[in-house]
Amino acid sequence: MIRVYIHGRPQGQDTWSAAPAPNDKFYLNPFLDSRIGEDMNAVMQVDIWQENSYYSYIHRKNVLEKGNRPSAYFAITVCFEKQVCTQVATLYDLLESVYTQLCLNNLIEKVGKQERFLVAQFKEQESLLRQITSVIQQNVDKYIAGTLNTISNKGVDTTKSAIKFYSTVDVDSPQFVTDCNNNRILISPDYSSKDKLPVELKQKISVLESQMQQVEGERNLWQSKAEHQQRENQVLTDKQKQLQEQIQTLQQQVSEIKGELAKQYQFQIEKLQNS
Numbered sequence: 001m002i003r004v005y006i007h008g009r010p011q012g013q014d015t016w017s018a019a020p021a022p023n024d025k026f027y028l029n030p031f032l033d034s035r036i037g038e039d040m041n042a043v044m045q046v047d048i049w050q051e052n053s054y055y056s057y058i059h060r061k062n063v064l065e066k067g068n069r070p071s072a073y074f075a076i077t078v079c080f081e082k083q084v085c086t087q088v089a090t091l092y093d094l095l096e097s098v099y100t101q102l103c104l105n106n107l108i109e110k111v112g113k114q115e116r117f118l119v120a121q122f123k124e125q126e127s128l129l130r131q132i133t134s135v136i137q138q139n140v141d142k143y144i145a146g147t148l149n150t151i152s153n154k155g156v157d158t159t160k161s162a163i164k165f166y167s168t169v170d171v172d173s174p175q176f177v178t179d180c181n182n183n184r185i186l187i188s189p190d191y192s193s194k195d196k197l198p199v200e201l202k203q204k205i206s207v208l209e210s211q212m213q214q215v216e217g218e219r220n221l222w223q224s225k226a227e228h229q230q231r232e233n234q235v236l237t238d239k240q241k242q243l244q245e246q247i248q249t250l251q252q253q254v255s256e257i258k259g260e261l262a263k264q265y266q267f268q269i270e271k272l273q274n275s
Helices: 024-032 088-103 122-147 174-180 199-274
Strands: 002-008 014-016 043-049 052-059 074-081 108-111 114-117 163-166 184-187
Touching: 002 024, 002 122, 014 122, 024 052, 024 074, 043 088, 052 088, 074 088, 074 122, 088 122, 163 174, 174 184
Parallel strands: 163 184
Antiparallel strands: 002 014, 002 074, 043 052, 043 184, 052 074, 108 114
C-alpha cells in the first residue's frame, strides 16, 4: 500500500493527500524548516520512519510562494507502508516526470531561474492532484510493486541518522540498499557518482587525453611521411639499380665495339704492310 502527498509552501505550509495517515504529518511537518535541497535543482530524500519508507522528490532551490515570498519549497512524497522500494531510480524518474508534465505550469511555474507557485492552496487544483496520485499509483503498480521488500530493520529511524549522498546513477546498488537501512539518503543527478573520479582529476585526465590525441596525430603524420619517403627511397634505389644495369650494358656494348674496331684497324694495317 502506498500513500501520496503533495506538500510545500505555496502561501504558508500546505499538504494534500487523497488518503492521509494521521501519523504521517509528524514526518512531513519538519520539511517546512528544512534546508535540504536548497543547493540542488532537484533532490530526493529517502527515510525509514515508524516502519514505513518515505521517498520525497523536492524542489527548494529558488522557489517562491505565490506572493513571491522566498525560501519556499515544493515536494511529492510517496510512502510505502511496511516496505522499502528497490527500484529507486525508477521511482525518481517517475516523480520527476510527474513534476515536469503535470505539476509544472499547473501548480508551479518557472520564472527565469526561479520557480513560483501558481496556487495559494493545493486544494485549488484537487482534480489535478487526484490525477497525479492516480498516475503515481498506476506506475508503481506496473513497474515497482513487484520488487518491494519488507522492512527488516524494525524500529529504525533514519530521520535522526547521518546523511548519505548518492547520484541517481548509483542508486539500487548493494551499498545503497545497506545505507538506506541505516541512514537518511539524499539523491540528485547533481551529486558526483561514486564510480567516477573527482572533478579535478577528470579535468586533468581530459587535458592529458587531448594532448595524447594531438601527439598521436602528429606521430601518425610523421609516420605517414616516413613511409612515403621510404617508398620514394625504394623507387630511387630501384631506378639507380636500373640505370646501373643500363650503364653496364652500354659499357659492355662500347667495349665490344672498341674490340671490333681494333680488329678492323689491325686488319687494315696488316693489309697495307703486305701490299
